[in-house]
Amino acid sequence: MLLRLDPAVHDALAAWAAAELRSTNAQIEFLLRRALADAGRLPSAARPIPRRGRPPRADRTAEPPPTS
Numbered sequence: 001m002l003l004r005l006d007p008a009v010h011d012a013l014a015a016w017a018a019a020e021l022r023s024t025n026a027q028i029e030f031l032l033r034r035a036l037a038d039a040g041r042l043p044s045a046a047r048p049i050p051r052r053g054r055p056p057r058a059d060r061t062a063e064p065p066p067t068s
Helices: 007-019 024-038
Strands: none
Touching: 007 024
16 A cells, blocks of 8 residues: 655654654554544454564563472
8 A cells, every 4th residue: 555645754653663663564553553443443353463573482471480
């Protein structure tokens, strides 16, 4: 999908996305979803945004052993 944006708006979005470790595309989707949710218009069939990146290590997600 082609999206025409003012270059200054695109630069601001790109900088915001970089600060939040997202791509510009992911930042736009995040903002659109938030606006839809705030307006009560987010479709119930919309799937959550998938988490990107490396999955958590098993030894970091396990509960620590009980201490005596």
